[in-house]
Amino acid sequence: MNAKLDSGVTTRPVTRQTFDEVLVPTYAPAAMVPVRAAGLDVWDQEGKRYLDFTSGIAVSSLGHCNPVLVDALTKQVNTLWHLGNGYTNEPVLRLGLALTEATFADRAFFCNSGAEANEAxxxxxxxxxxxxxxxxxxxxxxxxxxxxxxxLFTVSVGGQPKYTEGFEPLPQELSHIPYNDIEAARAAITDDVAAVIVEPIQGEGGVIPGNPDYLKALREICDQTGAVLVFDEVQSGVGRTGSFFAYQQMNVTPDILTSAKALGNGYPIGAMLTTDEIGQHFNVGSHGTTYGGNPLAATVGLNVVETINQPAFLARVKEASAKIFANLEKLAGDYPEVFGKARGMGLLIGLPMAEAYKGRSKDYTKTCEKLGLMLLIAGPDVVRLAPALIVSDEQIAEADRLMREAVEAFIAA
Structure with a gap:
């Protein structure tokens, strides 16, 4: 037996300091440690309640510990966990049917994350x-x-050099062009291009919606050159923008679409969706994953899809979005020295910092957190709001009140 192990390890007290002592420092988590959650409410080790407008980075779209998902997962846990890819299972077959019936796709490949979906x-x-x-x-x-x-592949394809520094040499034959620039796209996408990958709305890059004309131009250029058009909907998909996938309201159909995050509501799952013509080129043995499409993840994913992909549900997302945008417009109008004009789609919303406060989005979200509101950033200059899609009018009003209270404290600091 390892002498370092404590027989009470499962109940040993841990704190935020434990992170600094035993985990690789790839993150700088908040000082508070969440221990319990329900819906959009989160409680920390001290029993303090927070209103969560992050959804775990646009993941828990049906809220924390959603009863429908808890029940479905519990039943599956007691039925079948894992088989390995020498066998298929009923939940993944049902999920594959649900996603292909709800989209342009004929085929689905399941994995464990957005990065894996994009890699595939x-x-x-x-x-x-x-x-x-x-x-x-x-x-x-x-x-x-x-x-x-x-x-290494997907971070190299991503257009943010800060994430690739120190990992060179990087994969080759990759080009980066300005977002929403049609002429730059025409110049770059020539006959040697295999694929063009784009987010219909850039998330980490500042919550910047794609111009529909730009996305249509990409579709036309790819058709002309034979390139495959890939839409990365890891963050924008599964109801986040007010349609099941963002491409459906932009009227531009990709050849491949990737999904993750909200698809599992916090249970790890990723999906790559494509057509018969393209999908057949992944033949037996050409790609794979040990855990992808396991019965637990597929069960959660299926219940998420069935809940979100309903006209009334998606209409409510758009209604909630309009209420939040209206509040943010008033907030920016009252504090123009602090905030710019809000942007985004559905419940993926960016609030830019005004010139005088550029670089300080994290400072503002930390102030909000002290008051009991959890928010995200999208780079140093943008506050990001991504509440669960089930957010209520009362919670929208509470978030507005806390954001206003935080501005006063933020300015005074």
């Missing part, structure tokens, strides 16, 4: 291009300020 999408796009056109067609084009994951 980019590998598939290259394999398709190599097979159909030859090895010269291998370049991948993405946008500056984009974010597509943290594997």
């Amino acid at each position: 999408a980019l590998k598939l796009a290259r394999k398709y291009a190599h097979t159909k056109f030859g090895p010269h067609k291998s370049r991948i084009v993405s946008c500056l300020s984009s974010f597509h994951g943290r594997t």
